[in-house]
Every structure is written in structure tokens, then in C-alpha cells.
Amino acid sequence: MKLSNIRIVLVQTTHPGNIGAVVRAMKNMGLEQLHLVDPKHFPHADASARASGADDLLAAAVVCETLEDALAGCSLVFGASARLRTIAWPQLDPRQCARVISTLDESAEVALVFGREHAWLTNEELEQCHYLVHIPANPDFSSLNLAAAVQVMAYEVRVACSDNATSQESEPSNTQLATADELAGFYRHLEQTIIDIGFLDPDNPRQLMRRLRRLFNRSRLDKMELNILRGILAAAQKAARRRY
Numbered sequence: 001m002k003l004s005n006i007r008i009v010l011v012q013t014t015h016p017g018n019i020g021a022v023v024r025a026m027k028n029m030g031l032e033q034l035h036l037v038d039p040k041h042f043p044h045a046d047a048s049a050r051a052s053g054a055d056d057l058l059a060a061a062v063v064c065e066t067l068e069d070a071l072a073g074c075s076l077v078f079g080a081s082a083r084l085r086t087i088a089w090p091q092l093d094p095r096q097c098a099r100v101i102s103t104l105d106e107s108a109e110v111a112l113v114f115g116r117e118h119a120w121l122t123n124e125e126l127e128q129c130h131y132l133v134h135i136p137a138n139p140d141f142s143s144l145n146l147a148a149a150v151q152v153m154a155y156e157v158r159v160a161c162s163d164n165a166t167s168q169e170s171e172p173s174n175t176q177l178a179t180a181d182e183l184a185g186f187y188r189h190l191e192q193t194i195i196d197i198g199f200l201d202p203d204n205p206r207q208l209m210r211r212l213r214r215l216f217n218r219s220r221l222d223k224m225e226l227n228i229l230r231g232i233l234a235a236a237q238k239a240a241r242r243r244y
């Protein structure tokens, strides 16, 4: 896995100084790609000041309107969460997360998503992640500063990727994983189809889509598998139209 293919995604950051501290942490660990989802103030002098030498990463940062835009092209997405969630979602610590990343194919793109300073990632945002990552910390004071959280994650990823480069553990694979935007399209298609065939009542959706996302995320679909599933959905919609 190439460190340059790992993108850090910050969602609605309030303090531009934190964005500067994040790029510094990234550059120290050899990460290059920053995506900002709807930042409150950017560009900003405080961001440049705190970047102290990592301004090139700030200049190259991509500003996006939505998290879905920021994840385009990524085949694996991790959401950093300061608290353990009520929704059951696959969860890793930073070292386990870095291990998973280090075994991916060279061409894979990966996103590490971080939430707002004064709130956190919403459940809808977390559901766009394959895994949640929680940095084990003092249970009475477990919320790290944003840049500190990025630093911990970036360090673990660097160590795991360089361990792997020396041990040559990573296996090149022939399959290309589906990307986050392809999966988002699939989930929309799936939801519409199960409404069309009368399986999901849109007025009483319960937890169905969340459970289905969890199921398909766990199986790490490749592009061909995703196309097969979309073909099945299209056929089911066609059959439902003929019947009703």
C-alpha cells in the first residue's frame, strides 16, 4: 500500500489552526492527500501558520461539499470516532486499522475520516465507513484534539506500511474493490428496489438499510460482484413493473 494513496478527510472543521496542525502531522508521517468537507474557514492565515512547512499539502487540499464527494474513488473507508457508538458497526483500534491498510493492493485508495471538533461524525456519516476506529484513551477523557488523533493514526499507518514493505507480506490481487461512490450508488439502487418490490416500507424503514450496508461492507465487494448485484436489482425492478 502506498502512503500517497491514503487520504485524510476532515468533516466540517471549525478551527483553521487545526487544519494546519493536521497537515503538519500528515507530512511528518509521509501522507500527502487532504480532503476537507465544508470547512468553516479555509483558506485561512491560522491554517498556514500551524502548517509550519507543510503548506504544500494545504495548497493541494481538495475542498468538497459532501462526504460522499470526498470519498470518491476510495475502496476502503475508516471513520475515527471518539466515542463508542450505540450502532453496532465493525470496530478497530488504530493498529488493527493500519494492518488492514498495509495489506491492500498498491493501487487501492483509502480514506481516514475525522469529525468536527465540537460534535462528532453523524450516524449517516459513519455508515459510509467500512470500519470505525477508536483510539483507546482515558475513558474519562477520551476525546483527542483533531490533529492529535490524525497523528496517532498516521503514525500507525506509516509503521505498518513500512513493516510490510520489508516483510513483503502484501499480496498483489487481481480483483479491484468497488469504490465508495460505486457502493453509494449501489445502496441507493438497493433501497429503491426493495421499495419497488414491496419489501421496504419507506414510512417504516426501521434499521433495514443500516443492516444491509453493514452486511455488504463486511464482504468488501469487488467491481465485478457489484455489477452482478446491480444487474439483479435491475432485473427485480423490471419484473416488479411487469407484475404491478
Ligand code: SAH
Pocket: 079, 080, 081, 082, 083, 113, 114, 115, 116, 117, 118, 119, 120, 121, 133, 134, 135, 136, 137, 142, 143, 144, 145, 146, 149
Ligand atoms: N467532541 C467530540 C470529539 C471531537 S475531536 C466527541 O466527543 O466525539 C475531533 C475528531 O477527532 C473526532 O470526531 C474523531 O474523528 C477524532 N478523535 C478524537 N478522539 C478520538 C479517539 N479517542 N478515537 C478516535 N478518534 C478520535
